[in-house]
Amino acid sequence: MKLFQKLGRMPIGLTIPAFAILLVVFGIPIVLLFLASINAPAFxxxxxxxxxxxxxxxxxxxxxxxxxxxxxxxxxxxxxxxxxxxxxxxxxxxxxxxxxxxxxxxxxxxxxxxxxxxxxxxxxxxxxxxxxxxxxxxxxxxxxxxxxxxxxxxxxxxxxxxxxxxxxxxxxxRSLTAAARSMGARPLTAFWRVFFPxxxxxxxxxxxxxxxxxxxxxxxxxxxxxxxxxxxxxxxxxxxxxxxxxxxxxxxxxxxxxxxxxxxxxxxxxLASAQGRTATTAWKSWVVRISKLDMLKRYFSRFSDSYRAKLWTTQLYQAGxxxxxxxxxxxxxxxxxxxxxxxxxxxxxxxxxxxxxxxxxxxxxxxxQWYQTFFGDPSWRGAAWTSIQIGVAVAILSTIVGTLAAYGLNRTHPRLRSFLTMTILTPVTIPVIVVAIASYYGLVNLGLIGSRTGIVLAQSTGATGIVVVIVSATLANFDRTLERAAKSMRAGPLQTFWRVTLPLIRPGVIGGAVFAFLHSFDEVVITNLVSGYSIRTLPLKMWENIRNQxxxxxxxxxxxxxxxxxxxxxxxxxxxxxxxxxxxxxxxxxxx
Known part of the structure; x- marks a missing residue:
């Protein structure tokens, strides 16, 4: 209870479990791989x-x-x-x-x-x-x-x-496009000059x-x-x-x-909207600067203004x-x-x-007959049951640490939150084969290659990022005055989270767990390297049958x-x- 109260005062501490898994399975191994690529310490x-x-x-x-x-x-x-x-x-x-x-x-x-x-x-x-x-x-x-x-x-x-x-x-x-149309812009012009940017x-x-x-x-x-x-x-x-x-x-x-x-x-x-607008403005100004025919085009367009005005007036209320x-x-x-x-x-x-x-x-x-073959073959049933067990374990682990991390990140400074969120999302935003190699190298040092624990940890690096994104989106619309009201009535941090916050963000937590399970259940590349040929999940068995027969x-x-x-x-x-x-x-x- 005292530990949770301390973490409530310093919410960034709630991200420690997520970063611990990320560092052990992916972060430290990726650094060691880079050092190996440059022949450290010879460099x-x-x-x-x-x-x-x-x-x-x-x-x-x-x-x-x-x-x-x-x-x-x-x-x-x-x-x-x-x-x-x-x-x-x-x-x-x-x-x-x-x-x-x-x-x-x-x-x-x-x-x-x-x-x-x-x-x-x-x-x-x-x-x-x-x-x-x-x-x-x-x-x-x-x-x-x-x-x-x-x-x-x-x-x-x-x-x-x-x-x-x-x-x-x-x-x-959409009123911006409608305003462009009301000023005489054709549909394609309104789209290209307003909507597309x-x-x-x-x-x-x-x-x-x-x-x-x-x-x-x-x-x-x-x-x-x-x-x-x-x-x-x-x-x-x-x-x-x-x-x-x-x-x-x-x-x-x-x-x-x-x-x-x-x-x-x-x-x-x-991809914040403000930055998107800045990039759009810069792009448009760059196009105007390099277009040397722009002034000439505007000069000749003056002669057609009266004709375009008449045409727009006649066609404004016509259903073409x-x-x-x-x-x-x-x-x-x-x-x-x-x-x-x-x-x-x-x-x-x-x-x-x-x-x-x-x-x-x-x-x-x-x-x-093919469904009977699937349910009647012990190898297929065993592979499916293994995938379900691993998927459930990944969903539970990533949902717990991902929800805690999202809750802690939601209460930190925006700049620090952005950096830490991008760090957690690293295994999702880079090629999966790189994540697989790093996870394999990290789990080799831990002696977890060929074990279900190793597969769960390796898959949880990406699944945790997915949970953080979904729960963070739910917390973005969460009214924090409800928590303050609960604390004003002498509710502790743990009781406030359990009785107020968690019920309101439950759809996001369930959604994160579902996507984490699907991420694990369909994973092939990381599991293929980490399994060590001793554990066969359903996707791995499917992949072997596709390649061989x-x-x-x-x-x-x-x-x-x-x-x-x-x-x-x-x-x-x-x-x-x-x-x-x-x-x-x-x-x-x-x-x-």
Missing amino acids: SATNYLGFFAQTANVRVLFQTIEVSVVATSICLIVGYPTAYLIVAASKSVRITLIALVIIPYLTSGLARTYAWIVILGDRGVINNLLLQLGVIHSPLQLIYNTMAVYIGMVHIMLPVMILPLVSAMMGID LSLPGVRAGSLLVFVFCLGFYITPAALGGLRDAMLSTFIAAQVKNSFDISRIATSAFILLAIAVAVLFLLGLD DDSRLSNIVGTMFVLLVMVYLHSPGLIVIIMSFSSGTFLEFPPSSISL IDPTIAAVSSLLMLVPVLWLIILYLTWWRSRLRDHRSRPELET
Whole structure:
């Protein structure tokens, strides 16, 4: 009790458990890896020079950057209009579309990668359909190439691009665009000069997240790409398995980390609205300065002012057909994006009920044989039970330390809070293969490789950051006068937190626990290194079967994994609904 009172006076102490796990599992090992890469205590750049001296290494590095840039560009080109159309829709339609974007985001990335293997394979859905129609006589090479890698990566990363864009666009005051239209600006001009600059913080956030995540992609390029499509993360994982040369592994990991840090430093990760407006103003002034034809354009535009004024007056109150056409085109575009996001999962779910000895679409007859195989095979059941146990342990640990850290950070100075929050989020904002290497190196020194404790600690570094973000967002809307009122009635810090604060932030805590569990349940890269081949989780068994043999049982497993986020969303909705109902019931009591 006295300890909690001291921590209440110094809330930054509540972050100690989170930082302790982060330092032991990730912080100290990453420093030791850097020292190994520069041959400490000799301190030389021999390893880095040796890396760039090999042509194959340079080719893989540039290929990693190229694939990440192209995938990010495609996500932005597709995601921006999708987010714009979602925000422009009615409230009910908007909520439905956002939910449809969130569901694939929460779905297992490994399951979605497997879906594209089923669709693009030599005997996949597309080739079988074209063969049956007589369009082709032999299967097309749709898989194990760069195009398949882009299709899979964009499919996984597109929700990561859309959600920040939607968040930024929903904060834009639409009256500004309407004011531009009322001053005679055409719809495209009003969008480009008013709406688009205000949405740049969302563009920056989405692009940063997608690019950094793509740098660390391992599963999708390895499953869908060929030998020439190797990413640097695949190269690092191969070095760990084949010849564990810590200096070479650390060098490759820090080169990848340096690229991610450089991009984060150049573009910035602080997406506050004020800074976003400053960046937008600077960008616009820079464009005006380099445009030498700007004054000439304005001079000639004076001659058309009278004509434009008359045209605007005549068309102001006319309902043109272009708006109806644009609505149709926008609706079709959003539908195509949703089909792209959800059709692979639906196809796998339908194929999982096939009664044949191999997967077929559509199934000739319905059967539950692959589900019976999954539940009847001890290896599959054991892997699933191991994943559940580890996921629950990660959720409990990360929720406790993450909630304490978020509560403490919420009561510290804003500048210190920003720095500490970014430190906790480091394992989430850098390539996952670097986190995996650091965690492996740290747990080797602790003797926890091949143990469930080691896997839980390694996965908790990222899960804690997720919990901190979600609970901090809940605490941002928390009225602290309620705590002061409780303390004025002689309630202690622990009693105030337990009876006042925790019930009000419970939806955020539950949401953080759910996302922490999903983060753990779908984790492959870190678990693959830390497990030491002695512990097999469900994603690891799926990954081994995908690489060695395409077992139709994976279709049933993937179908079950695709239902998990739907169930979690229902649980979160019920939690939110109950808290809202409780608030409505308590208001009349307070008023009386």
